Amino acid sequence: MKPVNLTQEARAISHPWMSKIVGTAAGANVKVLRMDASSYPNEVHRFAEALLVLEGHMNLEIEGRTVCVQAGEVFIVPAGQPHAVAAGSQGTLVIIDQ
Template sequence: MNEEVSIVNLIEASHALPAAWRSSLVGQAAGANIKVLRMDATTYPNESHDFDEALLVLDGQMNLCIQGKQVEVSAGEVFIVPAGVPHAVAAGSHGTLVIIDR
């Protein structure tokens, strides 16, 4: 069996993006999309999805606004947003974010 092995440096990929808050698909695994983006301390508006979404902070910090509360998600932590739940990102969030969704 000859399978190609891929390594993606997610932090480098986020820094190479032309704009903050614009995700880039870096791969797929088990039917899930793996995306990376750069947070730049500005806000990101409220949104919701018809699927669960995992938000993994690689470096920096994300200030997630969900259900009327602000939750700090630090480097190395993941927050799973359930399907249909509105969420936004507050000012001051910075670093590299990985999004896992479908």
């Protein structure tokens, strides 16, 4: 196994908000994607999801409020919790989920 450059992987993806699995650890997928300032619709999962902003920032809409997650910060979305991403979010996002 060799190191994975997450920023390069995200930049190589042809479309924003299209995630790519770069590996698995402890039964979880490690994904990367590129945010492009457009919004991402509301979704809900049966599993918890970790959203780690590598570069830029993400405006996460959850529980009727918007939380700005900055580079270097992670937000853990609980299983069953609806969430969306508001317009203006941009940069590289790492997602850890099932």
